[in-house]
Every structure is written in structure tokens, then in C-alpha cells.
Amino acid sequence: MKRIDGKEIAAQIRAEVKEDAEKFFAENGIKVGLAVVLVGDDPASAVYVRNKIKACEEVGFLSSAYRLPADATQDEVESLVVQLAEDERIHGILVQLPLPGHLDAERILALIPTEKDVDGFSAENLGRLACGKEGTVACTPLGVMELLARSGAEIAGKRAVVIGRSNIVGKPMAMLLLNANATVTVCHSKTKDLASICAQADILVAAIGRAKFVTADMVKEGAAVIDVGINRVDGKLVGDVDYDAVAPKTSMITPVPGGVGPMTIAMLLKNTLSCAQRSLR
Numbered sequence: 427m428k429r430i431d432g433k434e435i436a437a438q439i440r441a442e443v444k445e446d447a448e449k450f451f452a453e454n455g456i457k458v459g460l461a462v463v464l465v466g467d468d469p470a471s472a473v474y475v476r477n478k479i480k481a482c483e484e485v486g487f488l489s490s491a492y493r494l495p496a497d498a499t500q501d502e503v504e505s506l507v508v509q510l511a512e513d514e515r516i517h518g519i520l521v522q523l524p525l526p527g528h529l530d531a532e533r534i535l536a537l538i539p540t541e542k543d544v545d546g547f548s549a550e551n552l553g554r555l556a557c558g559k560e561g562t563v564a565c566t567p568l569g570v571m572e573l574l575a576r577s578g579a580e581i582a583g584k585r586a587v588v589i590g591r592s593n594i595v596g597k598p599m600a601m602l603l604l605n606a607n608a609t610v611t612v613c614h615s616k617t618k619d620l621a622s623i624c625a626q627a628d629i630l631v632a633a634i635g636r637a638k639f640v641t642a643d644m645v646k647e648g649a650a651v652i653d654v655g656i657n658r659v660d661g662k663l664v665g666d667v668d669y670d671a672v673a674p675k676t677s678m679i680t681p682v683p684g685g686v687g688p689m690t691i692a693m694l695l696k697n698t699l700s701c702a703q704r705s706l707r
């Protein structure tokens with residue numbers, strides 16, 4: 427069994443992005459730019475935004491947080507996003523979610539131009555993924571593909587099962603695996619015989635949000651198991667997979683923490699660089 431080290435792989439990706447961003451600057455005289463919009467003072471969101479800005483600085487991006495108060499109006503947030511959309515120094519725009527309840531998040535996100543949608547959440551980018559066209563893919567599922575590729579997992583022709591069908595994890599995950607020629611099944615809260623479907627998977631991705639949901643009897647001997655879940659139990663972070671019981675059956679598995687989690691920011695950096703590179707084409 428191989429324990430996939432997400433921290434180490436994320437560090438490799440950050441180093442690659444740094445090198446490519448330096449090359450991009452040397453060739454074009456342009457710094458890669460990311461704008462992060464934070465509305466309100468949710469402490470968890472503030473930490474996420476700080477970490478994103480810090481990661482950008484470490485790879486030499488030009489990055490700024492744009493903070494608005496919790497009572498900012500729809501118009502104020504929309505005007506800020508429009509201003510960032512028009513700013514050519516900015517290649518990626520990220521609106522930190524969740525937004526305060528009085529705001530219409532969908533309308534705000536729709537103002538981010540597809541080519542600056544570094545989160546890959548837009549319908550246009552999800553559609554591009556569905557059609558196998560170039561675009562930006564949501565950071566977390568893209569990070570899972572990197573973990574699999576850099577751990578030597580074979581994907582083509584394998585049976586992959588994704589548990590979870592959200593637009594930001596489960597669905598793009600399934601489409602990425604399908605585009606990589608796996609035979610993909612998506613399970614969700616209404617799936618019948620979930621355990622027996624999971625037990626057929628060569629690659630099992632859990633993106634549910636329920637602590638230790640995936641138990642050893644649901645996992646095929648030799649499977650690659652990727653745990654996207656983040657759950658807090660008695661102050662401790664645990665995944666959707668019962669790691670201790672499942673790990674001995676697998677060929678490779680991600681821990682929580684230290685598996686998929688660190689990949690998300692690394693892929694955000696990679697997506698921002700790709701947006702900057704595409705902006706010159």
C-alpha cells in the first residue's frame with residue numbers, strides 16, 4: 427500500500443508553477459495576477475483567503491485581496507467584480523464562498539469572464555469539460571487527477587466510482603475520469619446498493635462530507651482510494667474514508683489531512699498561470 431503524500435506533490439507543483447511564472451514574466455514582462463474577493467468577516471474564509479494570497483506571493487504572482495464589509499450591497503459586489511473583469515493585470519478572479527446570505531451569489535459569479543474563472547465553477551467551463559474542450563477545471567478534482575497521475579495510477583480502462591455529485595467536486599471528477607478513459611459510475615444520496623458498486627471500483631473517490639463513510643467491505647483489494655472529504659470530529663479532521671481499516675486493502679490511498687487538501691491551492695496557482703498564458707494567445 428502506498429500512502430499518497432499530497433503535501434509533497436503539492437510542493438512539487440508549486441515549484442513548477444513558480445518556475446513557469448518566472449519564465450512567463452521573462453518572456454512577456456507580465457506578472458501573473460490573481461484577485462481574491464472576500465465579502466464579510468467569516469473567520470474561516472479570512473484564513474482561506476490569506477493562505478491563497480500567501481501561496482500566490484510565494485510563486486511570484488501579483489495577488490490582492492479585495493475586502494468588502496458584510497453588509498455590502500449586491501451592486502457594490504457586482505461593480506467590484508466588473509472592475510476586476512476589465513483589469514488586464516488580473517488573469518484570475520476568485521470570489522470566496524460562501525457569500526453573506528443577502529447576496530445573490532449566482533449573479534455575482536456569472537460576472538466573472540470564463541477566461542478569468544480560475545475556480546472553473548462557471549457553466550461554460552463545466553460544459554467545456556463535459557465536451558473535452560480546453561478550459562479551467564475546478565481545483566479539487568483537478569488535484570485528484572494530479573495525485574493519481576503522479577502516483578503512477580493507471581486510469582484508462584479501469585472502473586472508477588465517484589461518490590458525490592456536486593458541481594464543484596463529484597461531477598467534474600467523474601468527467602475528468604471519463605475523459606481519461608475510465609469506466610465511470612457516479613453514486614449519490616439516492617444510490618441503491620452503494621456498497622456493492624463501490625466494491626467493484628479500481629479507483630474509488632469519496633466526496634461526500636460524512637466521516638468514515640467508506641468502510642473496508644466497500645473497497646476492492648488493490649483499489650486506489652482518494653478521500654476528498656473534510657469532516658471535523660471532536661476537533662480532529664477526518665476524511666470520508668475509514669483510513670485505518672481501508673488502507674491495508676488498497677494499492678494507494680490519500681490520508682486526511684495531507685492528501686487532497688494541499689492540492690487545492692496548488693491547482694489554483696496552476697489554473698491562474700494557465701489563464702495568464704491563454705490570455706496572450
Ligand code: NAD
Pocket residue numbers: 566589590591592593594595596613614615616617620633634635636654655656657686687688690
Ligand atoms: P456537497 O455537500 O455539495 O455534496 C455531497 C455529495 O455527497 C452529494 O452529491 C450527495 O448526493 C452525496 N451524498 C450525501 N450523502 C450521501 C450518502 N449517504 N450516500 C451517498 N452519497 C451521499 O459537498 P462537496 O462540496 O461536493 O464536498 C464533498 C466533501 O469534500 C466535503 O467533505 C467537503 O468538505 C470536501 N471538500 C474538500 C475539498 C478539499 O480541498 N479537500 C474541496 C472541496 C470539498
